[in-house]
Amino acid sequence: MDFDHIAEKKQEQKATVWLNLWSNRSPELLSMQLAKKHRPGETVSACLWKSGAFNICYRVRYKDGPDVILRFAALGRAILRREKVQNEVPEVFGSGICWAGPYIVMSFLEGMPLSQLLKDPSREGRPVLNPQISNRSLKRAYREMAMLILELSKHEFNSIGALEENKRGIFIARRPLTFNMNELMVSANLPEKQRDSVSSEEDCRKKFTARCLFLNITKELCAEHSQGPFRLYCDDFRPSNVLIDLSTSRVSGVIDWEFTYAAPAEFTYVAPWWLLLQSPEDWESDLNQFLIRYFPRLRTFLEVLCNYENKLIEQQLLSESQRLSPRMEHSMETGLFWVCLAARYSSMFDEIYWTFIDSQYYGTFTSLDDRIQLLDQEQQHEMNELVKLKTDQSTEGKESFTDHYPIDKLLEL
Incomplete structure (x- = not known):
């Protein structure tokens, strides 16, 4: 699945607005306040630490140590921020919600x-x-x-899923939150539709065919551990x-x-x-x-x-x-x-499939029609319906963009 550049731009705008608000609201003071809430002691200072792609991190120093790290899930970079914080597993002092969103207090390493x-x-x-x-x-x-x-x-x-721990041990608590899920929400504005995922009817047929054939391969290749x-x-x-x-x-x-x-x-x-x-x-x-x-x-x-x-x-x-x-x-x-x-990696799927996977399992590629013949009648019918839908979407103007993650919704996630 391709990235939607309009969706990416929208999310980047939200991230910029949030970062400006963040920098103007005394983040050092907030970090010290939240740190003391979960790890009592006399705090000395707080400073911006090595932030990553999805978090803003502050190191809070204590008079008698040890220091802690405050990790704030960055709005616009991570969509399901509360779910993301729930899934973190290092030793933590606590987590919660503040005006900036979900955060986690963890040991400094x-x-x-x-x-x-x-x-x-x-x-x-x-x-x-x-x-x-x-x-x-x-x-x-x-x-x-x-x-x-x-x-x-x-x-x-x-079973497959995100982990949680209680007195009885570690167990599967909810669906997994994957890197790919986050990227699709940030860069493709899922759910429902993606505007520029196909360039033509043939491109749509080729992408649909690749995914059907890929599913057949995974059923065969991954049968040993399917359960x-x-x-x-x-x-x-x-x-x-x-x-x-x-x-x-x-x-x-x-x-x-x-x-x-x-x-x-x-x-x-x-x-x-x-x-x-x-x-x-x-x-x-x-x-x-x-x-x-x-x-x-x-x-x-x-x-x-x-x-x-x-x-x-x-x-x-x-x-x-x-x-x-x-x-x-x-x-x-x-x-x-x-x-x-x-x-x-949905964004790389088609390149990977046609470069390394298709010929290894289905022989030398001669034509798309030959590959389509490998699909059953139900799949071919579904493909024809999808081609019509996606080609109609690709002709829509920018004004039709529907933002599935407006900033008020992001604040809740």
Whole structure:
């Protein structure tokens, strides 16, 4: 599904209005007040900390320590802000609602993001893996990530969804809140309709056909674990959210857990997308060029992961059936890597499907009509109805835009 540029602009305008209001309402004082509400003690100061894409963070210092972090879900960047705060899982002192919206008070962790140690120092903006990094340094970093991945993978659940904890333990409490859900609401103005998702009737038919055929592939490829167990997975798990204690070169903590949920096991079993630090939307427009850079790093990571698995198995802390390295390597051969990525990134679905998935499962592409013949009669009828609907929508003017997330509604979410 494509981004709706009008929807993106609208959300950015709301975010700007909210940020201006925020900066003019003494956020430091608010942070100190809220911190004391949940973690009593004498506060000394508050300052803007390392804010991310979906949060504004303030560090509140206490006279006798320890410090805390106030995380405010940013309006216009995160849509379901209350649900997002509910899903965060680090050690917390409390959470609540204030005039700015939902917030969370959590322990402050010392450490530098691992991505800062791995990034190319000559590149501005979001981190990109340093092409000159030594193999030793890369292996050390990948080992820290491998340890975390294996720990996450051990947790099993009998259904998919967001987690909650009570005295009896951790359980599935509600639907998962995924990174993709948030992006679709922010950038595509879901629900109901998307204005510029097709460019022509043929484009609409091709996109619909791809999704029907993709569904057939997932039913076949993911049959082994279709009924579970499901694994703990975080959409935003990456080196940028892993903090390293510089005195020991070990992990001091992992942050940004809002997009964490019990997910299909296949999400855990595929090769990591973050090996080059970049998010999928930042990869080269030619995904084959991305693979040229990716495969050498994948080999390094799998070597590190396999060695660490061997060590844990020797210590009887891991069973052979819990190994991830062979599954991750196999995911590149079967195309499961691309299937899971397409399922998690709607904006890249069509490029991924037609570049890596379709020919592997349906043979060389000759014509769209041949692929349409693979659909059953009900699907073909649904496609024809959808083509008419979407082509009518694509001709509508900008004045017909319906904002499904006006600012008054955002304040409630």
